[in-house]
Amino acid sequence: MSAPVVIVGTGLAGYNLAKEFRKLDVDTPLLLITADDGRSYSKPMLSTGFAKNKDADGLAMAEPGTMAEQLKAEVRTHTRITGIDPAHKRLWIGEEAVAYRDLVLAWGADTIRVPVEGDAQDAIFPINDLEDYARFRAASAGKRRVLILGAGLIGCEFANDLSAGGFQVELVAPCEQVMPGLIHPAAATAVRAGLESLGARFHLGPVLASLKHAGDGLEAILSDGTRIECDLVVSAVGLRPRTELAAAAGLAVNRGVVVDRRLQTSHANIYALGDCAEVDGLNLLYVMPLMSCARALAQTLAGTPTEVNYGPMPVLVKTPVCPLVVSPPPRGLSGEWTVEGSGADIKALCRDAAGRLIGYALTGTAVQEKLALNRELPALLA
Numbered sequence: 001m002s003a004p005v006v007i008v009g010t011g012l013a014g015y016n017l018a019k020e021f022r023k024l025d026v027d028t029p030l031l032l033i034t035a036d037d038g039r040s041y042s043k044p045m046l047s048t049g050f051a052k053n054k055d056a057d058g059l060a061m062a063e064p065g066t067m068a069e070q071l072k073a074e075v076r077t078h079t080r081i082t083g084i085d086p087a088h089k090r091l092w093i094g095e096e097a098v099a100y101r102d103l104v105l106a107w108g109a110d111t112i113r114v115p116v117e118g119d120a121q122d123a124i125f126p127i128n129d130l131e132d133y134a135r136f137r138a139a140s141a142g143k144r145r146v147l148i149l150g151a152g153l154i155g156c157e158f159a160n161d162l163s164a165g166g167f168q169v170e171l172v173a174p175c176e177q178v179m180p181g182l183i184h185p186a187a188a189t190a191v192r193a194g195l196e197s198l199g200a201r202f203h204l205g206p207v208l209a210s211l212k213h214a215g216d217g218l219e220a221i222l223s224d225g226t227r228i229e230c231d232l233v234v235s236a237v238g239l240r241p242r243t244e245l246a247a248a249a250g251l252a253v254n255r256g257v258v259v260d261r262r263l264q265t266s267h268a269n270i271y272a273l274g275d276c277a278e279v280d281g282l283n284l285l286y287v288m289p290l291m292s293c294a295r296a297l298a299q300t301l302a303g304t305p306t307e308v309n310y311g312p313m314p315v316l317v318k319t320p321v322c323p324l325v326v327s328p329p330p331r332g333l334s335g336e337w338t339v340e341g342s343g344a345d346i347k348a349l350c351r352d353a354a355g356r357l358i359g360y361a362l363t364g365t366a367v368q369e370k371l372a373l374n375r376e377l378p379a380l381l382a
């Protein structure tokens with residue numbers, strides 16, 4: 001039998017690529033390999049589980065066996081790739097070599113871990129996949145107080161969801177506003193006020209200096225001396241694309257695995273997409289770009305070399321207490337911001353010197369204007 005197309009990763013990137021590929025080619029052997037349990041799920045739903053009253057099993061959409069059948073593919077679960085050998089078109093799983101026709105890296109990003117003093121490292125939970133989420137849900141049973149590290153998009157979404165789920169939330173981050181670098185300060189103020197109305201408390205400026213077991217719970221000490229009692233810590237300080245195995249195999253890496261518009265790495269027959277990929281200089285950790293990449297790469301793998309284009313890709317942030325849609329100005333473009341509205345309803349628009357809309361942040365009722373504004377936005381990758 002000829003060597004299969006091998007996809008490493010069964011996240012949204014891996015499974016969606018496989019689906020798109022099977023629409024075009026039903027015969028080529030397809031092998032998906034994943035370090036996790038291979039269940040199909042939508043990662044964005046992880047920050048809605050408490051409000052929707054769904055645990056990890058409730059968020060899982062399909063077992064790997066069902067996916068294998070649907071995709072006419074083999075799915076190897078709990079299997080970690082340990083190396084790539086581009087010269088011989090094979091990869092390594094420990095001592096086992098697996099040959100590929102084409103290899104696709106869809107292995108995502110790692111959560112960044114910050115060093116913390118104290119004896120309670122075990123109470124810090126990153127939540128970046130369904131198994132992480134299952135661990136966190138199990139540990140949170142019967143608990144009331146959660147400290148969240150990080151005030152980015154993910155930290156704010158968890159703050160909303162955990163508050164809605166009845167937890168007392170304290171949020172700690174060394175920045176001046178929520179979602180720094182992503183949204184205008186006026187929009188950040190609106191989102192923060194919304195989260196505070198749910199009872200969340202913000203500690204912006206300090207970092208977590210130490211975390212210790214104390215009685216039944218934990219004692220967190222911040223770098224400014226603030227002492228917080230809590231039961232669990234969620235770490236949402238950011239993600240770093242997985243690049244080590246690619247670099248070790250001699251593939252070009254930068255922030256992510258470097259690929260061109262055809263999603264090809266610096267080696268023939270090896271491609272990358274999703275959180276791990278830096279596409280023509282852009283490493284976007286969102287679903288919309290990975291779906292565009294999956295469609296383009298499926299064409300290429302099925303014999304029609306196809307480049308990916310990104311249109312405008314606004315991000316819907318899941319903070320229902322203060323709805324937020326954001327489209328940061330594309331790289332290389334700069335402009336002036338204007339802010340209209342007040343309180344929860346903020347319309348912050350960024351226009352270039354010629355008056356063209358290049359970015360926005362909309363909160364509250366202003367979110368309704370997104371469709372009209374999207375028509376004016378420039379493409380991210382034309």
Ligand SMILES: Cc1cc2nc3c(=O)[nH]c(=O)nc-3n(C[C@H](O)[C@H](O)[C@H](O)COP(=O)(O)OP(=O)(O)OC[C@H]3O[C@@H](n4cnc5c(N)ncnc54)[C@H](O)[C@@H]3O)c2cc1C
Nearest residue numbers: 009010011012013035036043044081107108274275285287
């Ligand atoms: C809480 C949360 C909320 C989010 N909300 C949104 C949202 O609302 N909108 C949005 O657009 N985006 C959102 N995102 C981002 C979005 O979910 C990600 O961009 C997307 O899921 C990434 O998919 P992926 O397939 O590239 O990576 P992953 O889903 O991380 O998949 C990586 C896969 O690779 C496997 N793997 C890794 N290393 C190896 C190895 N060595 N060998 C074998 N397998 C390996 C893993 O087991 C896994 O199967 C959110 C993210 C989080 C964490």
